[in-house]
């Protein structure tokens with residue numbers, strides 16, 4: 001037993017020596033593996049980083065929130081929206097007072113407008129919301145105050161600016177107390193919001209103005225319906241129950257029977273997260289396939305070079321056989337050579353992959369998460385490819401006829 | 410002498426070339442005793458190499474039996490023949506057949522890698538060194554084939570053939586690629602080895618080379634056509650028979 005292990009080791013060393021005798025070629029062969037494995041690691045790191053950052057922006061949307069949109073959901077789940085909303089602020093009031101699992105409700109009406117402050121003007125979206133809005137979105141004011149329930153009741157001409165708007169209209173700061181004109185209606189600024197950053201789609205969430213929804217509906221858009229309702233459940237566990245409650249309240253108010261299609265639909269934060277996670281997974285799969293193909297190409301490269309090597313070393317194989325090498329000795333030698341090339345290539349690829357991930361993170365500012373799984377996977381695949389693509393050339397070598405091989409020029 | 414080292418009975422080898430059958434060996438009977446030095450001669454295409462391949466267990470006879478060192482090897486499979494080649498046979502080829510970019514000592518150690526006995530690195534090294542000393546190449550262990558002359562390369566090859574202490578040395582035109590002076594030296598080594606009871610079988614078509622043997626087997630059309638014993642041997646082409654080791658040293 002000890003002898004055979006030792007012999008195996010000796011023959012494996014023969015394979016190693018062949019690699020070191022052909023350094024340049026071995027290196028070029030490895031390159032395919034290096035790039036393939038490096039690719040897998042970078043791609044997975046970028047994918048993981050992107051999905052982590054998307055999850056964190058979804059969390060930044062608010063807590064336990066449910067969005068209620070106007071429009072029907074068909075049996076197939078597609079959203080139908082004719083353009084005529086039938087959600088009213090009263091629906092929101094009803095949900096807030098009747099649904100026990102709902103903590104906060106805010107209507108939202110949205111309008112785009114050119115906003116003027118003195119000499120400066122800025123095009124942005126103006127959102128009419130209720131006083132629960134900052135609680136649902138977990139979005140505090142940095143300066144001044146949010147508008148009050150009294151402001152909402154009175155349809156007061158007050159506004160809270162997003163950080164981006166405040167910066168552009170009031171480059172010197174001190175926005176609070178100033179007057180801006182939205183579609184020629186003067187609004188008094190009562191507060192400036194904290195910076196929130198980009199959302200999932202990369203839009204700047206701070207490029208907005210918040211005002212009481214009553215004001216927007218009466219004085220700017222003249223609409224009586226709202227664009228959506230933001231609802232916050234009492235806790236994460238209450239989201240499901242809150243959705244059921246909202247559904248039955250709205251059906252009752254809109255006179256829709258239990259079996260009929262609703263004229264509204266809901267999306268919970270969880271559902272949004274799940275949907276974007278599944279999109280991310282699709283993207284990751286795609287990237288992984290690209291990486292897998294490059295690994296495959298690397299493997300074929302190894303097979304190619306090993307075949308050339310077997311042909312080139314036919315005579316060497318003949319000599320080895322003549323002096324007593326069995327087929328399996330030759331097989332092991334070449335297989336070991338192929339596996340070593342792919343494993344060493346894989347190792348370099350791992351290092352290169354980690355290095356370039358770090359580089360991408362530093363240079364492009366992308367969030368990067370290098371995962372241990374991807375390293376283990378890429379490395380395992382590299383070793384497997386070594387065996388798989390090394391086997392055919394090695395077997396070819398092992399099956400050579402020693403007489404023919406010795407005669408080979 | 411107990412049993413012969415090589416015992417061949419009614420040996421034939423037929424190559425099938427499509428429709429045509431080529432009878433390379435047509436019924437060979439041959440006994441070679443331990444310690445003999447046999448030269449196999451014959452014109453091109455007479456079947457010398459075919460016989461050599463079978464003697465060397467590289468190939469199997471079509472019919473007939475071949476007993477090597479008392480064991481019937483005519484029916485062995487590939488792996489079994491590899492084992493026999495490793496343990497019982499030392500090959501010396503016309504074109505040396507050393508591994509390039511591999512030092513002399515590593516070339517000589519090669520057969521020990523594949524043997525049934527596990528050799529430690531130190532044992533392999535030791536055996537290879539001794540074999541190199543035997544062919545007069547002490548001090549050249551680290552040289553690569555490209556750094557050695559033809560004669561020296563052939564000596565490395567002989568050392569490699571000797572390292573497992575085989576029952577027979579088989580040499581196919583070992584001096585075919587060497588000038589006459591170097592050929593004499595190489596033949597001197599074979600004679601020296603034969604003097605210490607090594608059985609040597611040599612293929613050649615040069616009478617000058619064959620003269621170094623004790624026995625010449627003439628092959629023609631796949632048959633042994635003449636088998637002569639030479640009384641007076643060990644006479645070099647110029648009537649000198651220098652000791653092997655001395656030759657080795659002055660050429661190095």
Ligand SMILES: Nc1ncnc2c1ncn2[C@@H]1O[C@H](COP(=O)(O)OP(=O)(O)O)[C@@H](O)[C@H]1O
Nearest residue numbers: 424426431433452453454455456457458459460
């Ligand atoms: N592998 C082979 N296939 C077919 N015919 C062969 C093969 N090897 C040798 N022969 C034929 O067998 C005969 C003997 O060849 P060989 O043993 O090489 O002769 P020698 O070595 O004496 O020149 C020749 O006619 C040769 O053409």
Ligand SMILES: [Mg+2]
Nearest residue numbers: 454457458459
């Ligand atoms: Mg021949």
